[in-house]
Amino acid sequence: MTQNQKRNHQPRRFRILVKLCYGAVIVFTLFLFAVAFGIWSASNQILFPKWNGLSKNFLECSFDGEKAWGRSCGNIRLTNEYRFKEIWIPSLNGYDLPGWLVPAYENGGLMSKGVILLVHGGGSDRRELTRLIPFYLNQGFDVLSFDLSCHGEAPCVVPGLSFGNRESRDVLSAYLYLSKKYKNILMFGSSVGASSLLIALPFLHGVKGLILENPMINFDRLILDSPESVSLPNWMVQSLIGLVTSRGKFDSLLSPENSLRFSSSVPLLLIHSKKDSVVSYKHSEFLANLYSGPSEVWFPDLGSHGKVWDENPSEYETRVRNFIRRNINK
Known part of the structure; x- marks a missing residue:
């Protein structure tokens, strides 16, 4: 060259x-x-989960929605199955929350033993738990179901789920509303609803028992334990957690894990399917072991997230009925 x-x-x-x-x-x-x-995109899915075929418009009902929540998508305004009252619960969050009160004595019951509060899961609304109303009416309880903040017909000041942070204040508000009228109060919650109940637990002194389906330990563990996170590097998962909490304006310090340490008087029944792929049943197992008060657990082999009753109706109702009988007359 x-x-x-x-x-x-x-x-x-x-x-x-x-x-x-x-x-x-x-x-x-x-x-x-x-x-x-x-x-x-992942943060959007976490903060704004959507139920397939369902919208916040109570007049709309798709085939998939009816399959998931029952006739007319659980809208008792349309089915005319029950005599009920439209109510509004003043929330500590600064606005009123809509709900349905279904009295036992107006729906075939001889008298009311008390009331049960039904708290729906994240991304749904009060219609989700309509399928449970007949069971609790048959136990002699009035039934109150309501919409958490940013769900269904409820107001939405800070958009998105907070995984029990703001929702727990809605639960406490409902408890204060009911405690003026009822001596015997039971509460049921599913997923975010169950976690919200546990976060509010230190303030629910007069509650006779909590029936909890698939609660989570805390938000961080929910994300870290999800199947989608297993194949991702830790820095990416932590970035997702930080983005969600920042956008949703909440932190994971307010959690079932931390709240359980401040209460020991309210009996708990934790129900969690081993087939749950959204929240592992290990979360309920951990929470039951952490709680120093009276607790019972049931981990059935069948049932997806929030669908234990659908797969095990007979055993489900027997266990819940026995739990109620053991605690309501104390």
Whole structure:
């Protein structure tokens, strides 16, 4: 190679190197964009979960919605199955929450033994638990179901789920509302509803018992234990947790795990399917072991998230009925 050829070859090598660097920067930028977009999309799904075929419009009901929540998607305004009252519960969050009160004595019961509060899961509304109303009416209880903040027909000041943070104040508000009228109060919660009950537990002194389906230890553990997180690097999962709590304006310090340490008087019945792929039954197992008060657990082999009763109606009702009888007349 001559001297001139060597001089021409060096700039060519430099240009190739520059192109490679530019290419690497572009690839890295696209990678960061893809990661950021993926984390943002995942945070949307976590903060704003949607039930398949269901909307917040109570007049709408799809085939899938009816399959999940029953006739007319659990809207008792349309089914005319029960005599009920439309009520509004003043919330500590600063607004009123809509609900349905179904009195036992107006629906075939001889008298009311008390009331049970039904607290729905995240992303749904009071219609989700309509299927449980007949069972509790038959036990002699009035039934109150209501919409948590940002669910169903309830107001929404801070959009998105807070996984029990703001929702627990709604639960406490409902308890204060009921405690003025009832001596015997039971509460049922599913998923975020169950977690909200546990967060509010230190203030629920007069409650006779909590029936809890698939609660979580805390928000961080919910995300860390999810099947989707297993294949992701820890920094990405932690970034997702930080983004969700920042956008949702809550933290995971207010949690069932932390609240359980401040209460020991209210009996708990924890129900959690071993087939639950959203929240592992290990969460309920951990919470039951942590609680120093009276507690019972049932971990059936069948039932997806929030669907234990659907798969095990007879055993489910027997266990809940026995729990009520053991605690309501104390």
